[in-house]
Amino acid sequence: KLNxxxxxxxxxxxxxxxxxxxxxxxxxxxxxVNGRSEGSVAEAVEKLRGEVAGxxxxxxxxxxxxxxxxxxxAAAAEHVAMVDVLVNNAGAYAPxxxxxxxxxxxxxxxxxxxxxxxxxxRALLPRMKHAGWGRVVFISSESGVCTPExxxxxxxxxSAQLALSRGLAKELGGSGxxxxxVLPGPTWxxxxxxxxxxxxxxxxxxxxxxxxxxxxxxxxxxxxARFATPEEVADLVAFAVSPLASATTGATLRCEGGIIDS
Ligand code: NAD
Numbered sequence: 647k648l649n650x651x652x653x654x655x656x657x658x659x660x661x662x663x664x665x666x667x668x669x670x671x672x673x674x675x676x677x678x679v680n681g682r683s684e685g686s687v688a689e690a691v692e693k694l695r696g697e698v699a700g701x702x703x704x705x706x707x708x709x710x711x712x713x714x715x716x717x718x719x720a721a722a723a724e725h726v727a728m729v730d731v732l733v734n735n736a737g738a739y740a741p742x743x744x745x746x747x748x749x750x751x752x753x754x755x756x757x758x759x760x761x762x763x764x765x766x767x768r769a770l771l772p773r774m775k776h777a778g779w780g781r782v783v784f785i786s787s788e789s790g791v792c793t794p795e796x797x798x799x800x801x802x803x804x805s806a807q808l809a810l811s812r813g814l815a816k817e818l819g820g821s822g823x824x825x826x827x828v829l830p831g832p833t834w835x836x837x838x839x840x841x842x843x844x845x846x847x848x849x850x851x852x853x854x855x856x857x858x859x860x861x862x863x864x865x866x867x868x869x870x871a872r873f874a875t876p877e878e879v880a881d882l883v884a885f886a887v888s889p890l891a892s893a894t895t896g897a898t899l900r901c902e903g904g905i906i907d908s
Contacts, residue, residue, distance in 0.1 A: 648675035648888065652727040656680050656710055656719070656766060657736025659690040661835035662785060665876035666733055667703070668694060669884045675731065676702040678723045682709050710736045710762035711754065720769035728777065729770045731887045734763035734807075735785040739800040747799050759803035763810065771823070780823035781887040784811045785879075788831040788902040808898060815896030824895035826886045831902030832865065834873035869904025 648670060658667040659681030667679045671694060679694070681687045687705035694703045704726045708719035723729050737759045742751065763784055774780030789797065790804030808827050815825040832838070839853075846856035861871045882901050885891055900906065 648673040648731070650674075651730040652676045652678070652723075653731035653733065653887065654678045654680070654719075654723045654729045654766075654770070655733040655735055656762060658733075659686040661837060662830065662833060662876045662879050663733070663735040664690060664694075665880040666735060666785075666883050668697060669877070669880035670731070670733075670887070671698040671701045671703060673884055673888070676704070676727060678704045678706055678726055678729075680706050680708055680710070680719055680736070683707055710766075711758040713761075713765055716762055716765035717769060720766060724770070724773065728773045730774065730777070730779065731781040731783075732766060732770050733783045733785065733883060733887070734766055736762055737785065737803075739789075739797060741797050742799070743796050744798055752799050755799050755803055756806075759800070760806045760810065763807060767814065771818075774823050775821055778822040780821075781891075782811075782814065782823065782825040783883055783886050784808075784825075784827045785883075786811070786827045786829045786898070788829060788900075788905055790827075790829065791906050811898075812896050819895070824886075824891065826891070826894060826896070827898045828879060828882050828886060829898050829900045829902055830874060830879045831868070831905050832860075832873045833876055833879055835876055838873070865903075865905055867905050867907060872903070874901055874903060 653670045653675045655663050655667045657663045658679040667677050671677050679690050684707045687707045691703050691705040695701050706719050706722040708715040710716055784807045786807045787804040789801040790808050793801035811825050811827040842856050846853050882899050
């Protein structure tokens with residue numbers, strides 16, 4: 647249970663971040679959600695209030711692809727209450743072949759997927775250290791271990807998150823603050839569903855046929871042979887930030903369906 651704790655989940659107006667926010671609210675935490683626009687944040691807050699009775703949920707719009715956004719979000723969240731739990735989830739991916747990925751693409755994806763987590767963590771650590779308790783989680787990806795083709799820049803940022811998380815865990819050893827990575831594989835978010843539905847329509851296939859093809863052709867090694875749900879990813883985050891995980895730090899908690907053979 648996380649009663650009395652305040653959790654900040656970046657990029658939580660939809661998808662995996664939204665499921666994490668909902669799960670942490672159900673655990674009794676006060677939760678601050680974040681997204682880029684005021685409208686999407688207000689909508690997410692409203693939805694969470696409807697879904698979780700008595701939810702103590704706050705919303706802050708901030709664009710985390712720039713330092714200003716991260717600093718503003720950290721300040722607004724700490725205004726609600728000290729942040730005990732930080733989930734660095736905001737991230738984006740854009741398929742492109744290597745030669746088409748420009749310097750701007752590299753810098754942009756690095757700013758959002760890596761530097762947002764660096765900046766948020768740096769801003770929120772002092773109070774966690776002072777309290778002698780804290781939980782930091784990075785939402786990485788299977789792509790951080792198995793770099794994907796046609797999206798190498800994304801894979802590189804997801805590997806960087808793993809290195810960052812392990813290094814931070816070492817530096818914070820003995821402080822009462824744990825730092826872990828959660829590593830999802832293909833997850834059935836609204837965005838992924840919309841993409842699969844569009845490709846299925848183009849190919850004249852049903853969504854179920856498309857899903858079967860995807861796992862047969864592109865993920866033959868998947869032991870679950872299906873997309874994970876955002877809730878399954880959120881369950882692992884709930885464990886990582888709970889008092890149950892007090893001896894778990896510097897870890898990579900996988901929920902990628904057994905794709906990675908290691
Ligand atoms: P999504 O696109 O469904 O949601 C992304 C969230 O981040 C949204 O709330 C959006 O508002 C927010 N966001 C995007 N850009 C932002 C910005 N500049 N500033 C602030 N917020 C911003 O994404 P998702 O699929 O739920 O992915 C969430 C995380 O999980 C990402 O880090 C992603 O790399 C990782 N992941 C996703 C999958 C998958 O299959 N969906 C698999 C592995 C890892």
